[in-house]
Amino acid sequence: MEELFSNLSFGLSVALSLNNLLFLVIGVVVGMIVGIFPGFGPAAGIAILIPMTFGLEPTTAIIMLSGIYYGAMYGGTITSILINTPGESATVASTLDGYPLAKNGRAGPALVMQAIASFIGGTIGVVLICAFTPFLANFAASFGPSEYFLIVMLGLLLLTTMMGENLLNGIISALLGFAIAIVGVDAISGAQRYTFGSPELIGGIYFVPVAIGLFGIGELLNCLYEGQHRQATEKLKITFMSKDFWPEAKDYIESKVTFFRGAIIGFIAGVLPGSGATIGSIMAYSIEKKVAKDPEKFGKGEMRGLVAPESANNAASAGAMVPLISLGIPGSGATAVLLGALLMWGLQPGPLLIVEQPDLVWGLIASMYLGNMMLVLISILAIPLFVKFLDIPYRLVVPVIIILCVIGTFALHSSIIETWMLVFTGILGFGMKRFGYSPAATVLALVLGAMAENTFLQSLIIGDGSLRIFIDRPISMFLSCILLGIIVVTIVLRVRKMLTNHGEEGSSAH
Amino acid sequence: MQSCTFSFSGSGDVLVMQLIFSAALLVFSLLFTFYGLSTLELYDPIGRPGPGYFPLIIGVLLIIFTAVNCIKDFKNFKDFKGYIADAGKLSGCGGSDQTYFKDSAVTLGLITIFILTLEPLGSILSMLVFTGLFLLYFNKGKHLFNVVYGLMLPIGVYLLFEVLLRAGLPKGIFDY
Known part of the structure; x- marks a missing residue:
């Protein structure tokens, strides 16, 4: 416990520098704005803004980018509550009771309670990060290539199985990411692969244009395709000076356990690779409804139905940092982009990062705590201001996003080829989004591609070409069993569902 | 207006677009695999996995999965076309949401x-x-x-x- 506080106070000494605080504020405010615009998640926000962090110190840049990540969770809920449109997938569960609360004339209390729930979730998440990250980093220090390869596969498999119906599309998405990652010089033999003689491709395909294309341009084209730019904006007026703006004592009392339950569920979901804030918030909502003595109130404007997913999605964002920092393995699209950013600065997340770069790790964790404090204040006091963003028609936001994407991509290496790659991956992202593929799995596989290949080949070399290496050591054996278990359970569930559907079709035909 | 009694995962246009997308991914997978096979060594001189080993695994898996998807989408499109021909009607089924x-x-x-x-x-x-x-x-x-x-x-x-x-x-x- 003493070590936890000394680490946190060291982190605070790093994060509390004027420069870091300034960029933390910029990050969380930008994150909130990113979260407010529907269809635009934190992954897109981080990817688009990476080029703007090039002049910064790595610690400052990562603090700012992380601020965008969890700031988006706060912002995304504003639209979930007010216009029943989640700003991003992790706030979908918040619409279930958030919007009915607003319809019942309790938009103000709902917005305040979501801010408090997010703050509690985020804070508990940060405390748990402090406890788990060093533990997991120590544990991971004994991992060999086979364990790392299996963890990468586990993360990707979980991410793709979470897609439910579109498991096949999820696997294809991940394989596409691996295929893109293969371009460039092979780290082991030094041979050029898929470079077609182009010197620009020798270093491989840079992940930033791909991430901006898939998440930024792809999402944007999809939003235009769905007609978001033609929707009328809703004029909303909310003021914190009004008496109706603040929650009642009953709201706090009824939700007192929910805050913590949601946070724990969310954190666990966040730590699991591929699970993340979306699953965490849905799980927290379902469990809250199950344990409630009055489940019939849920879905009709129940404050606990909003508090649970909100606390969970913020704790999950914190939880997702644990495997990212301690193993170097992200569990979602947004954390994959963050990993890519870390690698860009020459930082290799993993067990050694906490030893070699303690100022970065603890500064980042402490900044998350500070960021949550800022966000709860901003969320409550500046809600009337952020609500104004909903007045801006989407068609006027589009040119801003496109110009930032194109100019940002060009600014990376002054490369027009990378800028064209943005267009190509934008079209790919649009198709993926429309037909149920997973751009997040592609980016995750792209960022982890080199690691997956190297660890796989090293394992084969160590094991003299035998796949037994993946079950030889206890941890490898455990991970292999989990992998196999997930595959078997997924197949069994799908076959059962197919049989049930056939049965229903057969009986309806008769 | 005849009501739609058969459910599809999209309208005709969407199904065509989906089929084109799946087919494009299959073509990409084939090109990726065969280009890799023709330019990269599978094993190094001492018999260890070479630069073409991992790309071949990825390529083969991509071909299998994208081909399955392509067949699925083609079947879906054929069923839809068959239904439209039977019903003699080109609207009213699926994909009623307006898109741009x-x-x-x-x-x-x-x-x-x-x-x-x-x-x-x-x-x-x-x-x-x-x-x-x-x-x-x-x-x-x-x-x-x-x-x-x-x-x-x-x-x-x-x-x-x-x-x-x-x-x-x-x-x-x-x-x-």
């Missing part, structure tokens, strides 16, 4: 023009051209607003990247 493919295509075209003009015209002019054309199409009739917004946005982005971040944006033929 033209707007996405126009935006993509404008992005292409933006990138094509980025180096020859320089960053400021290409941004002005892009924003001007975009607002002309998507924000019709609001001329004064479009002029002000169309000037302020490129200048703001230019100041951010060129002055504040010193990103080295292209200057173009007019050298600014």
Whole structure:
């Protein structure tokens, strides 16, 4: 416990520098704005803004980018509550009771309670990060290539199985990411692969244009395709000076356990690779409804139905940092982009990062705590201001996003080829989004591609070409069993569902 | 109007687009695998996995999965066509939500023009051209607003990247 506080106070000494605080504020405010615009998640926000962090110190840049990540969770809920449109997938569960609360004339209390729930979730998440990250980093220090390869596969498999119906599309998405990652010089033999003689491709395909294309341009084209730019904006007026703006004592009392339950569920979901804030918030909502003595109130404007997913999605964002920092393995699209950013600065997340770069790790964790404090204040006091963003028609936001994407991509290496790659991956992202593929799995596989290949080949070399290496050591054996278990359970569930559907079709035909 | 009694995962246009997308991925998978096979060694001289080993695994898996998807989508499209032929009707089934493919295509075209003009015209002019054309199409009739917004946005982005971040944006033929 003493070590936890000394680490946190060291982190605070790093994060509390004027420069870091300034960029933390910029990050969380930008994150909130990113979260407010529907269809635009934190992954897109981080990817688009990476080029703007090039002049910064790595610690400052990562603090700012992380601020965008969890700031988006706060912002995304504003639209979930007010216009029943989640700003991003992790706030979908918040619409279930958030919007009915607003319809019942309790938009103000709902917005305040979501801010408090997010703050509690985020804070508990940060405390748990402090406890788990060093533990997991120590544990991971004994991992060999086979364990790392299996963890990468586990993360990707979980991410793709979470897609439910579109498991096949999820696997294809991940394989596409691996295929893109293969371009460039092979780290082991030094041979050029898929470079077609182009010197620009020798270093491989840079992940930033791909991430901006898939998440930024792809999402944007999809939003235009769905007609978001033609929707009328809703004029909303909310003021914190009004008496109706603040929650009642009953709201706090009824939700007192929910805050913590949601946070724990969310954190666990966040730590699991591929699970993340979306699953965490849905799980927290379902469990809250199950344990409630009055489940019939849920879905009709129940404050606990909003508090649970909100606390969970913020704790999950914190939880997702644990495997990212301690193993170097992200569990979602947004954390994959963050990993890519870390690698860009020459930082290799993993067990050694906490030893070699303690100022970065603890500064980042402490900044998350500070960021949550800022966000709860901003969320409550500046809600009337952020609500104004909903007045801006989407068609006027589009040119801003496109110009930032194109100019940002060009600014990376002054490369027009990378800028064209943005267009190509934008079209790919649009198709993926429309037909149920997973751009997040592609980016995750792209960022982890080199690691997956190297660890796989090293394992084969160590094991003299035998796949037994993946079950030889206890941890490898455990991970292999989990992998196999997930595959078997997924197949069994799908076959059962197919049989049930056939049965229903057969009986309806008769 | 005949009601739709058969459920499909999309309208005819969507199914065609989906089929084209799946087919494109299959073609990519085939090219990726065969190009890899023809240019990369599977094993190194001492018999260990070489530079082509991992790409081959990825390529083969991609071919299998994209082919399965392609067959699935083709079957879905054929069933839909069969149903339409039986019903003698071309509307009323699936995909009733209005979509704006033209707007996405126009935006993509404008992005292409933006990138094509980025180096020859320089960053400021290409941004002005892009924003001007975009607002002309998507924000019709609001001329004064479009002029002000169309000037302020490129200048703001230019100041951010060129002055504040010193990103080295292209200057173009007019050298600014």
